[in-house]
Amino acid sequence: MKTASFLLCFLGALALCVQIAHALICFQCENEASNWNCLRATRCSQGERRCVTIGTVTAKGNDSQVLITKKCAERCPSEKEYPNRALNSLFCCENCWCNLWPPK
Template identity: 40%
Template sequence: MKALLLAALAAVLCVERAHTLVCFSCSDASSNWGCLKPVTCGENENYCVTTYVGVGLGGKSGQSISKGCSPICPSAGINVGIAAASVYCCDSFLCNISGSSSVKASYTVLALGILVSFFYILRARE
């Protein structure tokens, strides 16, 4: 019985990955609805990546979403009030379905940034 278990364990450890990763893919989409196309990743691509960039100033705002496969996991993010950018990665079947990651432009910080800009402009005129 031990020999059979060892043989089974050796077989499992030596078998290559039976399935390939499938991720959602898009490039510079303005909403997540444009990012629902599944693609099969290459042999060395082990991560699904979502890149989100959002900008808001006054009443105008915009965002760009890109998704795809990647051989590395470049998880990062920045939020400076009027702009936010993030890169999120995961490693399971169609795991990058979300249109935005944890970083989003904060309306409070946006308003504060605009208010500070007005004070700076008024002060520069004096």
């Protein structure tokens, strides 16, 4: 009885570890002026298999600034999905922590 109980607990813990090991981890932030504010790692949902970094220009001329958004995504977005934003860059990748760097 003890052996069966131990085996059941062991298999449950193993299944949990395997599930966590296959999860994608991306950095996440929304409209931040500094990449230092975008270093919060987040475990993505099951269907999300991409990490995305988006650089958006806020204004033109001397007052312009690039705001950074990082997130998990199901697929790589296209520039057409952001018609109301002046995109500076759009980066998409498929590995854990691959969206570490700021937009180029």
